[in-house]
Amino acid sequence: MAEAVRYVCGGCGHAIEAWSDGNPYYIDEAGAKQYAYHPDHKRLARCIGNDSTHLCLSCGHEFMVDSRAPVTACPGCGAREIADTYHLDGQRCPFCKAGVFASDPGFHCIS
Numbered sequence: 001m002a003e004a005v006r007y008v009c010g011g012c013g014h015a016i017e018a019w020s021d022g023n024p025y026y027i028d029e030a031g032a033k034q035y036a037y038h039p040d041h042k043r044l045a046r047c048i049g050n051d052s053t054h055l056c057l058s059c060g061h062e063f064m065v066d067s068r069a070p071v072t073a074c075p076g077c078g079a080r081e082i083a084d085t086y087h088l089d090g091q092r093c094p095f096c097k098a099g100v101f102a103s104d105p106g107f108h109c110i111s
Contacts, residue, residue, distance in 0.1 A: 002038055004109035007088040011099020016062075018085035019111075022052035023064070038111050057081040060094040 002021040008014070025033045026046035035051075036043035049068040056063070058079035065071055065084075073080050083091050088101040 002111045004107075004111070005086065006104040006107040007085075007101040008104050009093035009096060009099040009101055011093055012096035014093060014095045014099075015104070016055065016085050016088060016101070017107075018053060018088070020086055022050045022067075022086070024050045053085045054082050055085050055088065055091075055094065057083055057091055057094050 002019050004017055004019050006015055006017045021038070023035050024037070024044060024047040025035050026043065026048055028034045034043070036047055038044065049066060051064040051066050054063055054065045055061075056074035056076060056079055058081050059074060059077040061074055061076035062085070063075055072082070074082055089103050091101050093099040093101060
């Protein structure tokens, strides 16, 4: 089961939604990455990695990080201040540079 959250900047109102399970994947017979999601347990059982959305806290670039080949810097600007979008609570907003992200208590999804 996966959970979705929404983080909202207290300064500019920019909102980001994220899922707890990221994007689990397996490699098919052709060598291509295939994503699997709940409730497809057969495909989920084949998963060997997870791509999760990250946010650069410097430039605001959103990008995927592969659990099998993690990165420690933003591919857009090279900054090392990056965060998984599912864990943005309390992080400074890169869009207005003044506000802080907080979870939206009125938003909650479960899959």
